[in-house]
Amino acid sequence: MAGLYLHIPWCKQACFYCDFHFRAALHDKDRMLKALSKELVMRSGEPAYLKADTLYFGGGTPSLLSLKELENLLEVIHCHYVLDPAAEITFEANPDDLTPSYLQGIRNLGINRLSIGIQSLDDRILKWMNRRHTAAEGLQSVQRAACAGFNNISVDLIYGIPGLSPEDWEKTLEKTLDLPVQHLSAYHLSIEEKTPFGVFRRRGQLTEAEESLSESHFQSLMQKTRGKGFQPYEISNFSLPGFQSRHNSAYWAQKPYLGAGPSAHSYDGLSRRWNIAHNQKYIECLEQDLLFYEEEILSPKDLYNEYLMTSLRTRKGADTNYIRNQFGEMRLQSLMTEIAPYLREGLVMEESHFLSISERGILLSDRIISDLFLTD
Amino acid sequence: MNRIRNFCIIAHIDHGKSTLADRLIQTTHTISDRDFQDQVLDDMDLERERGITIKSHAIQMIYEHKGESYTLNLIDTPGHVDFSYEVSRAIAACEGALLVVDATQGIQAQTISNLYKAIECDLTIIPVLNKMDMPSAMPDTVKDQIVDLIGCPREDIMEVSAKTGVGVDAILEAIVEKVPAPVGNPAAPLQALIFDSVFNSFRGIIAYFKIVNGSIATGDFVKFYNTQKEYNADEIGVLGLKMIPRKRLETGDVGYIISGIKAAREVKVGDTITHVEGSCDKAIEGFEEVKPMLFAGIYPVEADEYEELRASIEKLQLNDASLTFVPESSAALGFGFRCGFLGLLHMEIIQERLDREFDMDVITTVPNVSYKVITTKGEEIDVHNPSGLPEATSIDIIEEPYIKAQIITNADYLGTVIKLCIDKRGVLRNQVFLTTDRVEVSFDMPLAEIVFDFYDRLKSISKGYASFDYYQIGYRKADLVKLDILLNGEIVDALSALIHRGNAYDFGRKICEKLKELIPRQQFDIAIQAAIGAKIIARETVKAVRKDVTAKCYGGDITRKRKLLEKQKKGKKRMRQIGNVEVPQSAFLAVLKLGD
Ligand SMILES: Nc1nc2c(ncn2[C@@H]2O[C@H](COP(=O)(O)OP(=O)(O)O)[C@@H](O)[C@H]2O)c(=O)[nH]1
Ligand code: SF4
Numbered sequence: 001m002a003g004l005y006l007h008i009p010w011c012k013q014a015c016f017y018c019d020f021h022f023r024a025a026l027h028d029k030d031r032m033l034k035a036l037s038k039e040l041v042m043r044s045g046e047p048a049y050l051k052a053d054t055l056y057f058g059g060g061t062p063s064l065l066s067l068k069e070l071e072n073l074l075e076v077i078h079c080h081y082v083l084d085p086a087a088e089i090t091f092e093a094n095p096d097d098l099t100p101s102y103l104q105g106i107r108n109l110g111i112n113r114l115s116i117g118i119q120s121l122d123d124r125i126l127k128w129m130n131r132r133h134t135a136a137e138g139l140q141s142v143q144r145a146a147c148a149g150f151n152n153i154s155v156d157l158i159y160g161i162p163g164l165s166p167e168d169w170e171k172t173l174e175k176t177l178d179l180p181v182q183h184l185s186a187y188h189l190s191i192e193e194k195t196p197f198g199v200f201r202r203r204g205q206l207t208e209a210e211e212s213l214s215e216s217h218f219q220s221l222m223q224k225t226r227g228k229g230f231q232p233y234e235i236s237n238f239s240l241p242g243f244q245s246r247h248n249s250a251y252w253a254q255k256p257y258l259g260a261g262p263s264a265h266s267y268d269g270l271s272r273r274w275n276i277a278h279n280q281k282y283i284e285c286l287e288q289d290l291l292f293y294e295e296e297i298l299s300p301k302d303l304y305n306e307y308l309m310t311s312l313r314t315r316k317g318a319d320t321n322y323i324r325n326q327f328g329e330m331r332l333q334s335l336m337t338e339i340a341p342y343l344r345e346g347l348v349m350e351e352s353h354f355l356s357i358s359e360r361g362i363l364l365s366d367r368i369i370s371d372l373f374l375t376d
Numbered sequence: 377m378n379r380i381r382n383f384c385i386i387a388h389i390d391h392g393k394s395t396l397a398d399r400l401i402q403t404t405h406t407i408s409d410r411d412f413q414d415q416v417l418d419d420m421d422l423e424r425e426r427g428i429t430i431k432s433h434a435i436q437m438i439y440e441h442k443g444e445s446y447t448l449n450l451i452d453t454p455g456h457v458d459f460s461y462e463v464s465r466a467i468a469a470c471e472g473a474l475l476v477v478d479a480t481q482g483i484q485a486q487t488i489s490n491l492y493k494a495i496e497c498d499l500t501i502i503p504v505l506n507k508m509d510m511p512s513a514m515p516d517t518v519k520d521q522i523v524d525l526i527g528c529p530r531e532d533i534m535e536v537s538a539k540t541g542v543g544v545d546a547i548l549e550a551i552v553e554k555v556p557a558p559v560g561n562p563a564a565p566l567q568a569l570i571f572d573s574v575f576n577s578f579r580g581i582i583a584y585f586k587i588v589n590g591s592i593a594t595g596d597f598v599k600f601y602n603t604q605k606e607y608n609a610d611e612i613g614v615l616g617l618k619m620i621p622r623k624r625l626e627t628g629d630v631g632y633i634i635s636g637i638k639a640a641r642e643v644k645v646g647d648t649i650t651h652v653e654g655s656c657d658k659a660i661e662g663f664e665e666v667k668p669m670l671f672a673g674i675y676p677v678e679a680d681e682y683e684e685l686r687a688s689i690e691k692l693q694l695n696d697a698s699l700t701f702v703p704e705s706s707a708a709l710g711f712g713f714r715c716g717f718l719g720l721l722h723m724e725i726i727q728e729r730l731d732r733e734f735d736m737d738v739i740t741t742v743p744n745v746s747y748k749v750i751t752t753k754g755e756e757i758d759v760h761n762p763s764g765l766p767e768a769t770s771i772d773i774i775e776e777p778y779i780k781a782q783i784i785t786n787a788d789y790l791g792t793v794i795k796l797c798i799d800k801r802g803v804l805r806n807q808v809f810l811t812t813d814r815v816e817v818s819f820d821m822p823l824a825e826i827v828f829d830f831y832d833r834l835k836s837i838s839k840g841y842a843s844f845d846y847y848q849i850g851y852r853k854a855d856l857v858k859l860d861i862l863l864n865g866e867i868v869d870a871l872s873a874l875i876h877r878g879n880a881y882d883f884g885r886k887i888c889e890k891l892k893e894l895i896p897r898q899q900f901d902i903a904i905q906a907a908i909g910a911k912i913i914a915r916e917t918v919k920a921v922r923k924d925v926t927a928k929c930y931g932g933d934i935t936r937k938r939k940l941l942e943k944q945k946k947g948k949k950r951m952r953q954i955g956n957v958e959v960p961q962s963a964f965l966a967v968l969k970l971g972d
Contacts, residue, residue, distance in 0.1 A: 005931060187927035211922040236927050251931045265932040272935050296935065305938050313929055341956070347899070364899050366924045370941035375949060 001053040003250045004081065006036065006073060007261030008059040009279050013132045015119075016196040017158070017189060021263035021277045022060040032279060033069055035286035037076045039260045039275075044080035048268035049258040053084040054247035056092075057111075063097035067105040074109055088113055088152075088246045095141035096133040103148035113152040113245075114145050115185070120158060121172045129158070130196070139179065146180035152243060154183035159217040161189050162209040166216045173224040182243035186221050187236050188214060218363055233315045235362055252310040271297045301374045304331065309369050317349075317356025338372055377628040378557040382449045382586060383502075384466055386491055387476035388484035388843065392506040396476060396538035396547075397435075397450060401617075403544050404437035404448070433572070434584055434615050434630055441552045448551060449586075449615075449630040451571065453490070458719030460489070460847060461666050462572065465646045467493050468662055469571040469586035469630065472500040472555030474547065475526070479505040479513035479535075482814065483521045484843035485784045491525070500555050501526055502534065504547060509537035521810055558586075558628030565656040566590035566598070568649040573640060575694050581637040584615070585649055586630045588660055592649070593624040598635070601648035601659040607635035640697035668700050668716025669777065669823060669848070670723060671760040673741035673870060674730070675712030677950060677961065681736065682711045688734035689713060692726060699726060704761065708870045708954045709739060714761055717743075720827060739952060739961050741870045745824045748775040748851055762858050762872040776854035777823040780805070783834070785842035787813045792837045800825035801876060820849065822876070859884055861891070862905040862912075866955045870964055884914040890966040892916040895959055902957050 118138030263277035285292035347361030536543030802819035884906030
């Protein structure tokens, strides 16, 4: 079973931290949607993706789609792919787009999971990040979604923001977890080169949060979620039992996924491919039947590194049986020697046949993972 | 013989020696214009980039003057103090020298010390002001300096531009008219002075020589006087742009000999070539065994490349006799070699050649000078490595090499230059005003002090207006301590250094600070300590990394993220694991950069 991802490449306003692919310009919306549909139709022949059990509208901002446009896209999918009747169908939305009627509309079209980007409950910070909604709108949108009958709602929060006090962060967490939500994605702010924040940093107007602040935020995050019965299942993801994102989990479980739309990535088990990250060029390539993606065949080393990277980010961890089967006993033995110092220090745990990064190790996971990588 | 002129060019770096040499070669049509490549005398990549002639070469030019044909041999000299012995031998092979001074810069320290060497050898000096085409030339001031220095008539100073060629003919004429022909007895037993040698991968070692007395012919059975080794003169000849074989070379000639020698160390610059039968009864004066002055450990970054490193150093030694090496091992770095160099520049050159020519990734440890230890039993030991120092109780006296340092600077910076030298344990010996605003000062200083960030500091305090040269003046008693560096409580032998007691605290503090900058943070705190014996004299801490994590890793992030982490891993691979601490290559040389 595969996952399907549709990239809706527009935003009304650029958030300062964001390095996703989007264009603020909404023109050529029709041409884009046609191109997107064309890609979906064209690629339905690829065997890895024929049967899907998750569908994800991401972006950009999917909630900029009109109900009619969404309906058309869904029709293409139902027509050309075998979507499991119990499929998880997620829709990312910005709070200010979620009017009661829109919510009702998407629910009727079969959306059964919402991911709402509330990000912060502090208007000052929302403004500083150039988000287009207020804290009140964020809270309200979740209530409305629940009223509309959504019972699988995820919200996004950002922490590790310089200037966000530990107390304010705890309050944000409490308020958020009191909402009718079943899932939380909490991301540490990362300042990426090619974003406005990246520019501010280069100019010396912005520095990353002190590590001690990050640590304190992280600890509150672990405590507060646990207190509300949320389980961490990946570095940035928490859910009530049974409400893990099936779509995102597939990324970390080596399952195939098809990504359609500009900048979307696909993985068929052997290679990864990524579409042109440029709206206009994507449209033109599809209209003129030109190549619209790049592709990389994964070497055994790549597969190994990716497996470690994705699995060790999850609470479950890396399966030593899987490593033995896929990469051989020798490799597993070497891994065990390489990982031993981390086990000793308690940054990594071993439980039955799984190796996972402990709560203490999570903030260092990039170091640990890269250290275990193979190089050529 | 009376139509031979042997000469060299004495000049400070960048004053135009190479450019002028090119002009002379071009003007005498030694090389056709079409083949003319700039600066033909420098033929190693590295030399070209550094603008320093590392190894001297020679070239023969034929020049017609007043209906006679003269043979001019230009013997090139290396331009750095590390090679001052080689310079002295090249000068000894000449009868004349062009003293080339940049008219926009004036005389510099190196020029002076080489000039003294030339005057000692009785060379005829032809003063030349170069770069006269430049608007910033100050011929009057610089002429004053030259007149003061060599006492020549002012009008004898030639004005040229090596760039435009103006005045170059006059130089050639002056060489013929002023430089004496070589003297020597053609009938005496052969005595030829080796002033240089080069390695050729097809023909082995090629030695360059000047015949002082007697003559030599192809096929002669010869011996090298000081090494007592005997060879067949398979091929002899003169040095045009290429080697030109000759049947016979006579007194006064400059030429080359190929005799099946494979390793550079068999050919010692300054040695005398004579015949096995009818040998001369003594060698030409001035021969010295060149001894390396600076020692450092060289280790492969990848421990399993030890044998490859050995092979590479052996190959380097084939054409660089001044490089020495013996195997050594370090608890921190594993197996490697203790290498001896002529000086810092030589050390850098070797490192660079290992990297470029052999693709070897190496770690070089803190260099030190060669100390003499006299034990309580009266034995004398040469110590080339901090760990080679005997137990304190069995040391009677330690001696360290001293130099005479000559610095020429603008009077404005005199105070700061003197302060620097005194900080470096220098003792002021002399101070002479060359002109109203240029001063020459000389100091007796421990060689060890110029190894550690002396050049850089001199340059920065004088804003570049100081030139520096030195020569060795023997050993003097030293008060040394062994300074150890500990990382998380473990001594890192490769970072130990022998330091003058009075500097130890300051040095210990600075090196801890520097290491703190260079050692990347790890997931635990790293204590960096400097200690003398059991006593800790300085400490710094590299704080643990507490956060290194990416927030998102979804479908579209995986490839990029993987590549990023792979890069992170590669960066790490280039470091050395010492105990549980990862130490980058650069940290081992940190002490050289304390001033930065
Ligand atoms: N304007 C001018 N530049 C010169 C002259 N002679 C040399 N140069 C320049 O000075 C620099 C150093 O010359 P070079 O011959 O390499 O100096 P070396 O280090 O003494 O061999 C080069 O950039 C030359 O082009 C000259 O007569 N006039
Ligand atoms: S965070 Fe979301 S809404 Fe903001 S710019 Fe990025 S994709 Fe658009």
